[in-house]
Amino acid sequence: MSVESEWVAPSFLVIMLFLTLAVYAARIYARYSVAKKGGLDDILISVAIAPVIGLTVSTILAIRIYGFQYEQSQRTEVAAAQKRKITMAIEIIYMVTTTIIKVSILILYHRMAGRLTNAFYYCVWGNLIFCGVYFASFLMGVVLICKPLSHFFDVLSKQHNMHCGNExxxxxxxxxxxxLQDMVICALPIFLVRGLHISRRQKISLCVVFGMAFMTSVCGLLRTYYAAESYFNTEHMPRAGYNGWIWTTVETHLGVICASAPALKILFDKWFPPTRRASGMNQWRQPQLLLPVTLEDTVGQQEQETPLESIHVRHKMDVWNGPREGENPNIFTGTNVITALPPMYSAPLAS
Structure with missing residues (x-):
């Protein structure tokens, strides 16, 4: 591997880290300074920032110092032990970070749903429990995979009493x-948006925002592929493991960015306010009735035209009396003449 190529992945991860921190800062500013409605999901995403930074630093150190860039035959026993230590650190930090991010997203769904449906609540809580079980089970699996744990780091040791599980x-x-969790969490907003009483355009925009989280699913699938490649294809083991750990870190960055995307809409509405509001469009785009209406009096009065400039029709066909125009008393203005009773019926009956 050339010197130039050795710095490509670390440089990319540093750029992703700064982008993630910028998006996180914009989210916190939007929720606490603009909307003034911070919640538990914001607190959790803030907690996740520290392990995201730690995961990025660990991955950069691993691919620059601790042997991820070397072939298996190029590693000494000390270098191999260091690689195993940084590997376990990355695995644990990854599970902590992604679990916190997923819980933060699910809590955001729970808060946005309001009183939607019980089924959606059950889905959210079911995924929360699933995330907790996933974290606890795989964390125990990583920590207890070898007995004692020190055997996990002695991969080149000549001892024969090592007992390790199937890593x-x-x-x-x-x-x-x-x-799989990423895919399920990304699909939940479909049911959330369907139950919201908002316009179709707003529903589409929300689906696009929440759909960005599918990028984390793609990273997860790539991570799965490279994990299988590194363990079952010995020819490409170093390169597959190298790529797998990079996609592991990128997945956490995209998780923070996608989890913060809905909050960024607050800043977008503040900096780029729409020029036409719905009320404004109703006010300035009032349909006008231009054809004259001819009314005939039931008691033989002459036909007279009603000037419909005084009849105003808005969206949803709201009609009201307009101001009187002109001084001619023979001109009917307004709409009261349309519903008025003939004089013979409007006069009181003689007793």
């Missing part, structure tokens, strides 16, 4: 379940 199956299962 390949564990990591592939972890990546697969995480990708």
């Amino acid at each position: 390949a199956s564990l990591l592939i299962a972890c990546a697969s379940v995480s990708a």
Whole structure:
């Protein structure tokens, strides 16, 4: 690997980290300074920022110092042990970070739903429980995969009393379940948006915003592929593992960005306010009735035209009396003449 190519992935991860921090700062500003409606989801995403930074730094150190960039034959026993330590650190930090981000997104769904349906609430709470079970089970699996734990780092040791589980199956299962969780969480807004009483255009825009989270599912699938490639294809093991850990870190960055996307709409509405509001369009685009209406008096009065400039029709056909125009008493103005009773019926009956 050339010197130039060795710096491509670290530089990309640094750029992603700064982009993630910028989006996070914009989210916090929008929720607390503009909307003044911060919630538990904002607190959780703030907690996740620290492990996101730690995961990025760990991955950069791993691919620059701790041996991810080397072939298996180029590693000494010390270098191999360092690689195993940084590998376990990345795995644990990844599970902590992604679980917090997923819980934050689910809490945002719960808050946006209001009183939607019980089924949606059950889906949200079911996914919350699923995230907790996923985190606890795979964390225990990583920590207890070798007995004692020190054997996890002694991959080149000559000892024969090492007892370790199937690490390949564990990591592939972890990546697969995480990708499945991402897909389910991305699909939940479909049911959320369908129940909201908003315009169709707003529903489409919300689906686009929440649909951005499918990028994390793509990263999860790539992570699963490279995990399988690194364990079952020995020819491409170093390169597959190298790519897999990079996509692992990118997935966490995209998780924070996608989780913050709905809050960024607040800033977008503030900086780029729509020039035409719905009320404004109703006010300035009033349909006008231009054809004259001829009324005939039931008691033989002459036909007279009603000037319909005084009849105003808005959207939803709201009609009201307009101001009197002109001084000619023979001109009917307004709409009261349309519904007025003939004189013979409007006079009181003689007793």
